[in-house]
Amino acid sequence: MTPLLQAEAITKRFGATLALDALDLAIGEGEFFALLGGSGSGKSTLLRIIAGFEAPDAGRLLLDGRDIGATPPWARPVNMMFQSYALFPHMSVADNVAYGLRRAGVKRAEAEARIAAALEMVGLGGFGRRRPHELSGGQKQRVALARSLVMRPRLLLLDEPLGALDANLRERTGFELRALQRETGAAFVMVTHDQEEALALADRVALLDGGRVAQVGPPRAIYERPASRFAARFLGAANVLEGRATAAGFESEEAGATFAGDLPPGTVAVALRPERIRIAAAAEGPNTARGVVEDVAFRGDDSLLLVRLSGGAMLRVAHAEEDGAPPGRGAAVSLAWDAASVVALAS
Numbered sequence: 001m002t003p004l005l006q007a008e009a010i011t012k013r014f015g016a017t018l019a020l021d022a023l024d025l026a027i028g029e030g031e032f033f034a035l036l037g038g039s040g041s042g043k044s045t046l047l048r049i050i051a052g053f054e055a056p057d058a059g060r061l062l063l064d065g066r067d068i069g070a071t072p073p074w075a076r077p078v079n080m081m082f083q084s085y086a087l088f089p090h091m092s093v094a095d096n097v098a099y100g101l102r103r104a105g106v107k108r109a110e111a112e113a114r115i116a117a118a119l120e121m122v123g124l125g126g127f128g129r130r131r132p133h134e135l136s137g138g139q140k141q142r143v144a145l146a147r148s149l150v151m152r153p154r155l156l157l158l159d160e161p162l163g164a165l166d167a168n169l170r171e172r173t174g175f176e177l178r179a180l181q182r183e184t185g186a187a188f189v190m191v192t193h194d195q196e197e198a199l200a201l202a203d204r205v206a207l208l209d210g211g212r213v214a215q216v217g218p219p220r221a222i223y224e225r226p227a228s229r230f231a232a233r234f235l236g237a238a239n240v241l242e243g244r245a246t247a248a249g250f251e252s253e254e255a256g257a258t259f260a261g262d263l264p265p266g267t268v269a270v271a272l273r274p275e276r277i278r279i280a281a282a283a284e285g286p287n288t289a290r291g292v293v294e295d296v297a298f299r300g301d302d303s304l305l306l307v308r309l310s311g312g313a314m315l316r317v318a319h320a321e322e323d324g325a326p327p328g329r330g331a332a333v334s335l336a337w338d339a340a341s342v343v344a345l346a347s
């Protein structure tokens, strides 16, 4: 099957800055896709290139297998919802939503029906006559969404769609975005720097680093199996321990531990999630370590322990509430984990 959108070796420079570095990506029909990365990783630049607001220096952009490099933004079946929402303050909600339809020459009766349906879809039926300043932040965002959806794009680009919302509204809006995506059947491509948001919402996540895709896959797969030190640290803040592969497994001097498991020869480091480490009665053999608790932070469901290992490395350990009171600061602890929890990193 041809993917809806393919980016092939897209490169973009701004002066001396390489914003996108021969980036490859494929997005499927009706997929909820997240572009995740830190500041300056190239997320917004990629979004703007897909929308057609920016031209790449090299590489191709294909939609349904056809090159759309020369297609102007308005002629692409793509719509972008900006982080600022970019509503026209002097226009009513309905006129804001109507804007694209007018420009596309859609007849009045059809336009009115589509505007009403789009406002209904985002839960703003009856708000058509209001002005943007008479709306809350969440409602403004819905208007911006309705304005995009009314154009029936095949691909909707969302720049930090939850960024301006408070914590309560973020969760609700996240679920609503997914429902809208299923309802419309459009592919959604969301930019975010928030890994939790990307993992929670997207069918697939591309982790960007320095203008390249560091890893791409379904949330669970990239969370459970980060491929590199960067991915392991970025996604769920795993512990990353350096060492070398030996006959016994993977020896980490800084951990004072040997990691045994399914570790390929090219392993340069291992990742171990805080919630996969348990306090043990004793530390003997592989997949165990000793250390001293340096600090404890209560987090509700669990406590996060900072444990200084005998080899010198600091390990983050999640101690579940149901396992009783966590050891206190200064306590000497033995730690253990299952071989299956050790993730081999090749770079």
Ligand SMILES: Nc1ncnc2c1ncn2[C@@H]1O[C@H](COP(=O)(O)OP(=O)(O)OP(=O)(O)O)[C@@H](O)[C@H]1O
Binding pocket: 014, 015, 017, 018, 019, 037, 038, 039, 040, 041, 042, 043, 044, 045, 046, 193
């Ligand atoms: N118009 C521009 N002129 C010069 N440099 C730019 C321009 N747009 C982006 N850049 C640079 O390109 C790189 C990628 O920027 P981009 O905005 O795509 O990153 P981002 O991942 O979206 O970051 P953020 O999360 O901070 O928005 C950055 O180093 C940025 O400074």
